[in-house]
Amino acid sequence: MAAPGRHVGHYIQRNSRVLLNNFEQLLSHRNFGWTSALRQQAAEANKEPTDTIVIPRKKTWSKEAVLEALSSTVGRDPTAYPYNFQDDPFLSPRTVNEFKLYSLSKESGRSAAKFFINNNPKYFTTDFAEPHIPCLMPEMVSLLLEDVSEEALKERVRLRKVTAAVEMYDQLLQSGTAVSMETTYDLLDLICLYCDRDPVEEGGPQSEDMEEPGEEVRQGRGRPRRASDFMKFSWKENNNAERIFNLLPERDTRCYSALIRGMVKHGAHAKAFSIYTDLLNNRLTADVHIFNALLIAAPDLRDKYNERWDLLAELLNQMSQQKVQPNLSTFNSVLKALRRCGSLAKTQAIHTLNEMKAMGIAPSLASYDHILNAFSKAASSSGAVNTDILQEVMSELEGRSFTCQDPDDVLFFSTAMRICVNNKDLELGYRVYNLVEHGENWRLLGPLYQQSSFYRRFFNLLCMMEHIDVVLTWYRKLVPSLYYPNPQGLKDLLQALDTDSRLDLLPTIWKDICALGHDNKADLVEELLMLMARDKHSAEVQEAFAVCALDIKNMSEADRRKNPLEWSTTSLSNITSLQLRANKTQEAWETLKLFKSKNRVPKEPLLEDFLSVCCSDGSSQRAMELVQLSAAFCLSATPKLAKRTLAELDLTEEQRAVLSELESTGESSG
């Protein structure tokens, strides 16, 4: 018993040691665990107040987000024609006019289809699309309700049938039905907006315009600014709008507003002011739209600059008195009106701008455009050239993206670039261009005309101020994907080439000229030939020039019917001498013959050059012919040429005889 007991004791002792060791380890481990946990806790406790978890707000993406992202990586392809025309290479436009023509034909085709569908909805009832696509289905453009009711009137107003709506309103009045105020407002709006005429239907063919009595035939169909078509109607005395207005039992601000806006829109400015006076007499207050309209009309009512400004200021004061909050278009109207206030414009425009900012209204591009115009007008009258204002405007605008808030916004960039060009300020020009390239700002370049004038000016500026390599880089970047240079633009480019003596590039430019369809512009071609012929260049360049010159000659010979390019003596001599320099005697001789057929007389130096080439070639026959040609033109240089031929070339007796005769006749006559 004792032994095992001892054994057990021993074991226990040993085990206990192990156990103890383990315990200790465990304990220390536990301790360590604790401490680390404690430390963690402490750390967390320390951290907790500092960084609270901020749950990011859910980002809502528009349905075009993916496409927009993709599109931003693609951008514009500067090496290609605009995307519109890429599907049909035949329709690649070469000039602005072609661009306009092609895009408008595309657009008008679309409108015609739409018109057809809308007017014949019964043939287009099948709905293939799954899910349903509403915009592919015909729109309702014809009247459904025939009975006399307010609903029918509303429908006519919604479909913008002005005459029908007026008729319906009259019928309603005659039948004694009261028309609700809302409908009356809408009707007045409609009549005033369209100046009591049916609006030109979107996509309607010309024939329909003819059908409607009193409708002028629309010219320039598919012009980008259809809104401007309204402008040609002028407000008539006692038209339906005024009649209905006068028939109204009670007139409130809204009715006055419609009438005044319509009057201003359609040129009855003085009448608008009298209606406004009427409104004041009726103890009503005007709304912001009335003031906006009146501010536009104000400069027409006064002749003197300061009187105009006084009127503007008075209107603004009245606004303030009547507690009418101005909006962006209020100030834009003021600024626009200020452009017609001469010398006052400068200071008052700045004050107006500051007022805008003080009111918390962010100026739009149109505001700046008006200011720039006011300043540049003042500057041009005083003769001082000043870009300071543009500098400041640019420093305010740089790096911002804009959305169109005012129809005049699209004029800004073109104006800014014009100022840059007028002041030959290249750096500023680059700044303006960068602003255009920023974000979606290029969309505000406006309609085609504005756009092309912007790029034209920019390119003009580059040609004037920039080094030719940079100019050419820009040239490749802009032409023809954005800008179709006109002959003047190309001339600028030629001058830039001349200035930096990179005339060896002329043949490539000639190719571009052909591609741009300017090869029939006589002055441009002459300029090109003059530059090529003016100096002597290396053999390679001369070779290229000669090819180019031949190309020019053939081009104008080939389709003379289409573009009758008048050959001048200079350009013919230039072609001849270019070919001579490249030792293309045969072609030169052909060109020389052209002089006769075009009734031009070659210059003596040219003939002498030609003769020297003949002499160096030793072609006596050609020399003979040359002298004879000269004699045929009755040139005074004939004897000299004959003498030289006799001296320098091996001639047969016969030729000698002819030549000496020519020499003597020339001398005797001379």
Place this chain on the structure above:
Amino acid sequence: MYRFLFRTVYTARKSSVRIYEACVLPAKCDKAAVFRFANGGGVKALSTCSVRLCEKKDNVASSIEEEKTLAEKPVDPTETPTLVTQKAEDDSKVIQREEEPVVLKTEDEGTTQQQVDEKPVDPTETPTLVTQKAEDDSKVIQRQEEPVVLKTEDEGTTQQQVDVKTEQVEATPAEVKTVAAKSGKDSLLDILGGMKVAVTSKRKLRNLKAWQSEDSTSDSKPAAMESTISMFQKATEEASSQSETLDPQLVAAASAAASTLPESSQATSELLRQLRQQQTVTEAQKKGDMNILGDIIADMKVGKNPDRRQSTRPANQIQFDDDGPGYTHVKQINTEPYNPRKKKVYISGKRLNIFPRTTDKDGVESAVARPTLWDIVLANDLSLSTEQTHRNGLEEMIQWTKEGRMWQYPINNEAGLEEEASVPFHEHIFLEEHLQEGFPRQGPVRHFMELVVAGLSKNPYLAVQQKRDHISWFRDYFHQKEDVLKEAEVYLN
């Protein structure tokens, strides 16, 4: 016996401030003497300064100009260091400062006199100075006194203090020598070699650093402009301590500075040697200075000081107002490079002041109303005017998407689930509730239906309504087969 110390602080050149430092002029306390020495010492100062000052003070009589030179000397060192640290570009500021004492001087001669009188000088130096004075015959003796003499000048009262630090004095002599030698040589070379060359900021910096590494109290001699800078540097450091140490007790202590030194004799000899050295340097520099005086004036640019607000601005310097458009002529003189941006500010300033600055949005209510025909037409116009041709195919697709003609690119996992978007998920998953009616509570039918429901709940391809229809079809079916089921003794409710 009063001894006083003069410090002439010149400013010259656009990029560096130069101080011809401090002649210690011992004199009796009479005004005449003061003025004589002042005139003597300040000939150069007068010439430079009068040229400078005539821009602004044409009407000041020449007699006053003398005083000016006198007054110029106590230019406030506490201010100049800041100049130096500002790269000393702005002479205008210095000029401005120089004028401060001028004004004060003209107003109150007596004060200056008194100030001058207050200045104590280390007695050990005096003899040397006197001799120098005699030799030099009304030349500026440039020296730096070992116990640093700093003068602070406040707007109202001109105060000059002497900051004497004896321990510094003992510490420095050796250093002073080397420094003086080095800087003297350097600066002489600089001056003689390239008088016209404006000291580049780099060099300035180097010197500045070099001097900073020295004991700051080792007062440099102002042999060259570089050393001047360092002196300013030092002055900066001392200026702080100076403000609390300025009082008569210290002035008294300053006079006894050398005598209180443990090795007064050695210190004195060191100081004297230093002074002699400085004298030679002074003369050399003076010659150079005479030559370059024209250059200094020519090179002098009066620049507008951008950090002007940091320093105290005298009340009479209104032409330095940077806001007022009425003083543009001064600005044009001052502006160093032509800066088109700063020239005129158009787009800021006055407004019409017609509308009250209101924040309440009264106009909003009208905007809330239904859009009128006018609004629609305007919006249409705007969209037409921004309508551009597509730049690439993707933009065309964007337009098609907007028109609804094209399938939308998915932007999340719920793409194409428009119908089901409003249905919560549990209606898809928990379909047992539909078994409550029309099915037996138990039995094979129930079992079967539970399987059906389980299958339906996992099927993502069916709409909720389809699932319900599916279940109800079974309901109808089992009701139709009720007879068969009863025959088979399957329990059906």
